[in-house]
Amino acid sequence: MDLGSLLNALILGVSIASIWLIAALGLTIIYGTAGVINMAHGELIMLGAYSSYMLQFYLGLPYLLCLPASFVVVALVGLALERGLIRYLYSRPLDTLLATYGVSLVLMQGVRLIFGSDPKYLAVPEIFQSNVMLGSVSVSAFRIVVLLVTVLLVLALWLLFYKTRFGVQVRAVMQNKEMAAAFGINSGRIYMLTFALGAGLAGVAGALFGVLAIVLPTMGASYVVQAFLMVVVGGGSLAGSVVASGVTGEMQSVFAFFTNDTLARFIIFVLIVAFLRFRPQGLFAQSGARR
Amino acid sequence: MSALLSFNNVTSYYGATRILKDFSFRIEKGRCLCVLGRNGVGKTTLMRTIMGLTDRSVGAIRINDTELRGKPTHVRATYGLGYVPQGRGILSNFTVRENILLGTFARPDKSGDIPEICLRIFPYLKDNLDRRAGLLSGGQKQQLAIARALAVDPQILLLDEPTEGIQPNIVHEIGEILKMLNRELGISLIVTEQHIKVARKLGDAFLMVDNGRVVAEGPMTEMTDTLVERHMTI
Numbered sequence: 001m002d003l004g005s006l007l008n009a010l011i012l013g014v015s016i017a018s019i020w021l022i023a024a025l026g027l028t029i030i031y032g033t034a035g036v037i038n039m040a041h042g043e044l045i046m047l048g049a050y051s052s053y054m055l056q057f058y059l060g061l062p063y064l065l066c067l068p069a070s071f072v073v074v075a076l077v078g079l080a081l082e083r084g085l086i087r088y089l090y091s092r093p094l095d096t097l098l099a100t101y102g103v104s105l106v107l108m109q110g111v112r113l114i115f116g117s118d119p120k121y122l123a124v125p126e127i128f129q130s131n132v133m134l135g136s137v138s139v140s141a142f143r144i145v146v147l148l149v150t151v152l153l154v155l156a157l158w159l160l161f162y163k164t165r166f167g168v169q170v171r172a173v174m175q176n177k178e179m180a181a182a183f184g185i186n187s188g189r190i191y192m193l194t195f196a197l198g199a200g201l202a203g204v205a206g207a208l209f210g211v212l213a214i215v216l217p218t219m220g221a222s223y224v225v226q227a228f229l230m231v232v233v234g235g236g237s238l239a240g241s242v243v244a245s246g247v248t249g250e251m252q253s254v255f256a257f258f259t260n261d262t263l264a265r266f267i268i269f270v271l272i273v274a275f276l277r278f279r280p281q282g283l284f285a286q287s288g289a290r291r
Numbered sequence: 292m293s294a295l296l297s298f299n300n301v302t303s304y305y306g307a308t309r310i311l312k313d314f315s316f317r318i319e320k321g322r323c324l325c326v327l328g329r330n331g332v333g334k335t336t337l338m339r340t341i342m343g344l345t346d347r348s349v350g351a352i353r354i355n356d357t358e359l360r361g362k363p364t365h366v367r368a369t370y371g372l373g374y375v376p377q378g379r380g381i382l383s384n385f386t387v388r389e390n391i392l393l394g395t396f397a398r399p400d401k402s403g404d405i406p407e408i409c410l411r412i413f414p415y416l417k418d419n420l421d422r423r424a425g426l427l428s429g430g431q432k433q434q435l436a437i438a439r440a441l442a443v444d445p446q447i448l449l450l451d452e453p454t455e456g457i458q459p460n461i462v463h464e465i466g467e468i469l470k471m472l473n474r475e476l477g478i479s480l481i482v483t484e485q486h487i488k489v490a491r492k493l494g495d496a497f498l499m500v501d502n503g504r505v506v507a508e509g510p511m512t513e514m515t516d517t518l519v520e521r522h523m524t525i
Contacts, residue, residue, distance in 0.1 A: 165396075165403055172382060172393055179380040181364035182342050183443065184397030 008137045009257035010250065015143040017249025018150040022208065023223040024230035024241050025153060026201035032236040033174055033194040035093060036086060039100040041227060042220025043107035044199050048074045048206020049215045050111055053120045063124045063211075067149065070207040071200040078199020082192050090191065104220070112217040120215035122207075146208050153201065157238055170194060233272055235282025243283055248272070293356055295320045295479055296341070296447055301350035303333075303340040310336040310345070312503040318447070318496075323473045323480040325494035325511070327487070329523055333503040334483040335377050338451045341481075342374055343367050354447075368397040373445030373478075377452050379436040383425030387416055390424050390435055394442025408476075409438040412468055430461040437468070447479045448472065454489055462489065469493060487519055499523075 027041045038044075051073040052066035061069060081103060089096045128142040161167040172180040173187045180187055209223060233248070234240025248268055255264035276282075294317035303311040310333050318324045326334050339345050341352065343364040352359040354370050368374070373394070382390055391405050410417040413434045419427075424435060433453060440448055453469065454462040466489050472478045473493075484490040490497065490511075497514045499507040501522045507514075 165392075168389055168392055169396065171385070171389075175382045175384055176380065178344060178364075179376070179382065180393070182344070182368055182374045182376070182380070183393045183439070184365050184368040185393075186363075186365045 004136050006254075006257060009253045011134060011137050011139060013250035013253030014246075015139065015147060015249075016253050017245045018143075018147040019209075019212070020226050020230055020249055021241060021245035022146065022150045022153065022201075022205045024227040024234075024245060025150075025157070025238075026198035026205070027224075027227045028198075028231050028234065028236060028238060028241040029157070029201065030195055030198035031231055032238070033170055034086075034090060034191045036090070036096045036195070037093070037100070038198070039097060039224075040081070040104035040107060041198075041202055042222075042224030043104040043111075044074055044078065044202035044220070045206040045209060045223055046111065046215075046217065046220040047077060047107060048203030049122070049210030049219060050115065050120070050206075051203060052122055052207040052210055053215050056123060057120075063122065063128075066122075067204055067207050070203040072203075074203025074206070075196045075200030078202075079192065079196040081199070082195040086195060087188065087191065108217050108220070115217070117217060120210075122210040122215060124211050128211075142211055146212070149204065149208060153204065154238070154242060161238065166193075229272055231282075233275065233282055235285040237284045240282055240284040294318060294353070296354050296481075297352070299351040299353075301340060301348055301352055303336055303345045303348040305336075305346050310503055311340060311348075314340075314350070314503070314505060316498055316505060316508060318479055318481060320446070321473070321477045321479055322495045323469075323482065323493055325490040325497045326481060326483040326500060327485075327490060327497055327514075327519075327523060328483075328500035329525065330485075332500045334500055335451055336503075337500070338374070338376070338449050338481070338483065341367075341449060342372065365397075368443070369399060371399070371443070371446035372397075373440030373443040373448045375433075375436045375440045375448065375450045375453060377455065377483075379432045381424045381427070381432045381435055383423070385424050386421050387424055387427070387435060388420040391416070391439050391442050394439040397443045399444065406442055406444065409441050412471070413438050430457045430465075433457055433461075433465060437465070441472070445478060447481060450480060450482045452483055452485065454484065454486055462486070466493060487523070490514075 023045065026044065027038060030036055030038050048070040051070040055061040055066050055069050056063065085099055085103070086096060089099055124142060128145055130141050131138045132141050132144060161170060169180070169185045170190055172185055173190045177187050209219065213219065230241050230244045234244035251268055252264050255267050297317040298314050301311055301314045302309055314337070326337060328334055336345060340348050343359065343362065357370060359367055382393065388405070391409055392403070395403055395405070415431060416435060416438055424432070427435060450469070453465055457465065469480060469482070470493055473480050482493060494511045496510050497508065498505055499518060499522050506522055507518055
């Protein structure tokens with residue numbers, strides 16, 4: 001066995017993990033806080049990619065500025081979605097499933113009507129298109145950008161949730177909405193802001209995925225399954241999604257090294273099913289009376 | 292003199308079921324009102340109605356002449372209501388510190404610091420601020436729930452069965468602390484209680500509840516054994 005290529009697989013695994021994690025971040029936060037399973041998450045990712053495309057194409061915004069700009073644009077879409085639709089459905093979880101699925105179809109078809117079905121491309125600075133040597137391993141520079149952005153976002157979210165007063169409010173609402181309200185916390189406002197935050201994170205993911213792959217109205221679907229798996233395996237907490245992405249990303253990469261991509265994915269799905277059979281609440285489950 | 296908190300013909304519902312019926316009472320500033328009655332007569336619902344946690348209520352509820360009707364729970368909380376619910380409502384994933392900080396979100400002055408009083412009267416909490424609240428004993432959780440309600444800087448403490456499920460020596464201690472908060476700091480108390488003895492020591496006035504209605508009320512000295520027998524023995 002070639003140790004060098006195994007090392008290569010492990011490093012690639014970190015990269016895969018970071019992609020899966022950044023796809024899952026927004027979903028994790030929305031599910032973990034409000035208990036809403038946002039079926040439109042993939043389409044919010046897609047909107048992030050199209051936002052970047054538009055900002056680049058029409059305004060000539062440099063790529064690195066497209067990342068925060070896409071966050072803002074998609075967060076605003078999320079805000080409108082929450083105020084206009086989701087907030088009426090918090091006490092009806094099954095209806096949010098259907099409603100957000102409907103939203104995902106509307107977004108996908110809407111974008112198709114406006115931009116057509118042909119792929120768009122995001123331009124990135126020259127330097128991101130090269131490969132970087134890490135020891136004996138060659139990694140695409142852009143994948144390192146994705147990893148860095150993911151690490152920064154996880155760090156920022158951790159600070160936001162565990163070191164600020166806003167974070168105390170969010171975690172209080174997650175544990176016991178009634179007691180949070182009895183101490184002056186407006187849970188409706190918290191849900192609104194976390195939904196917007198989660199949507200914005202999907203926007204950032206989209207701006208990155210638009211470079212890793214091509215920008216298409218249907219691109220969301222390819223990321224959303226992976227994102228859902230991370231949330232379910234992780235149990236809906238930030239730490240859970242980080243660990244779930246890390247472990248499954250490495251497994252995908254290592255299994256693919258010994259077999260191939262398709263079989264590796266098959267093995268992971270089987271393992272996840274087996275894992276959920278014994279721990280249906282996920283790795284780090286939230287305990288709490290949400291409603 | 293206007294009352295600090297008053298109910299005027301309040302009817303409160305869970306779904307379509309009336310739990311409180313034409314409920315009226317008032318409490319003046321600085322007083323301690325004990326709400327008495329058997330299990331299931333509506334004492335907890337009274338507390339939840341004040342906080343706006345029942346499905347619906349009609350009738351006038353005023354605090355300092357502000358009408359609470361139609362106001363959501365998180366707004367009511369900012370009018371100086373410190374709520375210590377039945378079962379204590381401690382957030383078990385939070386540390387002791389975070390639980391007390393939760394109370395500060397309802398402070399009128401928006402200060403985010405733990406008020407000194409919360410820790411002064413509960414030395415155990417002071418020494419265990421970073422302990423996970425889920426690990427505390429029942430009595431410690433009750434102390435934490437009171438400290439959290441004090442962090443609101445309340446005009447009224449609403450205490451729902453504060454001595455329920457607590458060992459006897461701590462029952463006495465909590466009784467003394469409540470008396471001190473009432474007599475020395477002038478915080479009004481509304482306490483639901485099953486222990487007649489505790490109620491007699493603590494309260495200025497009583498409110499006897501049966502089947503969702505006020506059946507007797509008055510100064511604590513007028514709470515006769517006949518009343519207790521009629522409405523509290525099973």
